[in-house]
Amino acid sequence: xxxxxxxxxxxxxxxxxxxxxxxxxxxxxxxxxxxxxxxxxxxxxxxxxxxxxxxxxxxxxxxxxxxxxxxxxxxxxxxxxxxxxxxxxxxxxxxxxxxxxxxxxxxxxxxxxxxxxxxxxxxxxxxxxxxxxxxxxxxxxxxxxxxxxxxxxxxxxxxxxxxxxxxxxxxxxxxxxxxxxxxxxxxxxxxxxxxxxxxxxxxxxxxxxxxxxxxxxxxxxxxxxxxxxxxxxxxxxxxxxxxxxxxxxxxxxxxxxxxxxxxxxxxxxxxxxxxxxxxxxxxxxxxxxxxxxxxxxxxxxxxxxxxxxxxxxxxxxxxxxxxxxxxxxxxxxxxxxxxxxxxxxxxxxxxxxxxxxxxxxxxxxxxxxxxxxxxxxxxxxxxxxxxxxxxxxxxxxxxxxxxxxxxx
Numbered sequence: 001x002x003x004x005x006x007x008x009x010x011x012x013x014x015x016x017x018x019x020x021x022x023x024x025x026x027x028x029x030x031x032x033x034x035x036x037x038x039x040x041x042x043x044x045x046x047x048x049x050x051x052x053x054x055x056x057x058x059x060x061x062x063x064x065x066x067x068x069x070x071x072x073x074x075x076x077x078x079x080x081x082x083x084x085x086x087x088x089x090x091x092x093x094x095x096x097x098x099x100x101x102x103x104x105x106x107x108x109x110x111x112x113x114x115x116x117x118x119x120x121x122x123x124x125x126x127x128x129x130x131x132x133x134x135x136x137x138x139x140x141x142x143x144x145x146x147x148x149x150x151x152x153x154x155x156x157x158x159x160x161x162x163x164x165x166x167x168x169x170x171x172x173x174x175x176x177x178x179x180x181x182x183x184x185x186x187x188x189x190x191x192x193x194x195x196x197x198x199x200x201x202x203x204x205x206x207x208x209x210x211x212x213x214x215x216x217x218x219x220x221x222x223x224x225x226x227x228x229x230x231x232x233x234x235x236x237x238x239x240x241x242x243x244x245x246x247x248x249x250x251x252x253x254x255x256x257x258x259x260x261x262x263x264x265x266x267x268x269x270x271x272x273x274x275x276x277x278x279x280x281x282x283x284x285x286x287x288x289x290x291x292x293x294x295x296x297x298x299x300x301x302x303x304x305x306x307x308x309x310x311x312x313x314x315x316x317x318x319x320x321x322x323x324x325x326x327x328x329x330x331x332x333x334x335x336x337x338x339x340x341x342x343x344x345x346x347x348x349x350x351x352x353x354x355x356x357x358x359x360x361x362x363x364x365x366x367x368x369x370x371x372x373x374x375x376x377x378x379x380x381x382x383x384x385x386x387x388x389x390x391x392x393x394x395x396x397x398x399x400x401x402x403x404x405x406x407x408x
Contacts, residue, residue, distance in 0.1 A: 015045035015059035050078035108138040191222035246286040253281035301328035325391035
């Protein structure tokens with residue numbers, strides 16, 4: 001068992017079930033100078049943390065009253081200087097990454113014995129004193145995470161193999177579809193390669209906890225990128241099969257546009273984005289899907305605009321509907337290429353627009369299909385002085401509702 005005194009652990013707050021607290025408390029009583037406070041209620045644990053400011057807080061992530069990230073946040077606010085160790089079930093380790101991102105310093109499994117839990121608490125005290133960002137995982141947690149990672153890698157490799165097989169099966173078909181598969185395979189290979197490298201590193205017991213946390217964060221980013229690509233392919237497939245469905249609700253498009261523009265400014269600080277948006281743009285739409293369309297158009301404009309040239313996004317409520325347009329001052333998109341991109345989901349025009357995008361956004365063809373699903377239209381126009389204006393129009397909320405009623 002770890003010597004907690006060696007790492008200067010003077011006080012510990014335990015927030016767990018009565019059985020777990022009994023076992024942990026029995027082990028901790030062997031440390032005569034260690035002050036241990038206990039609670040089986042989340043709210044009382046928060047009050048105790050604010051009152052005693054313990055060196056380490058050990059808590060089960062699901063407690064009576066509330067739990068999860070809310071519990072962690074409340075504990076961190078109540079006692080900012082305390083290091084937190086969470087207990088998770090082995091079937092709930094998907095939340096370990098979220099906990100580590102929120103500032104947790106240690107993770108143990110709910111079925112780890114009391115000795116192991118105390119070892120992690122002692123190690124957390126040492127890492128908290130010795131370096132910012134270091135984390136400690138119990139052997140069981142580390143093993144389960146490695147197994148989960150191996151499973152995800154196997155799934156990713158299988159998906160890549162399936163895409164390679166599909167590419168071979170259509171090799172005699174459309175050249176544009178073959179190009180699409182090649183691009184997707186390249187996009188998939190990047191996160192898979194990163195994940196494989198991280199898996200190799202995590203198997204090395206000599207890797208420091210700070211580095212382990214960085215690798216876990218990188219793994220999460222790679223898997224997120226992989227999921228974006230998979231979701232994009234699934235959406236396109238659903239549209240082609242006629243099984244795609246929108247989640248319609250009456251929304252205001254104005255704050256969504258401002259949020260997309262704000263994120264674009266963060267990604268492209270050298271590009272001046274000028275937004276002129278109506279105060280209220282009410283429509284009946286799938287907010288997430290239209291947000292993806294706007295993000296795609298704005299991302300393309302920022303990426304292909306020369307340095308110093310502005311990108312303009314405007315949105316107005318007009319008699320024909322809500323019109324959103326994005327204008328850039330780049331080289332411009334040829335009308336023929338734009339038409340082919342609209343008509344053919346795997347055209348070379350699509351590849352041009354998606355160049356170096358690493359799976360971000362929905363693509364011009366898919367963007368147009370999503371707008372059409374909303375009862376609208378999307379178009380692009382090259383500008384005489386250089387650049388491109390991409391725009392779409394969706395019905396007003398009242399007009400859409402009336403049209404649906406008439407159709408019924």
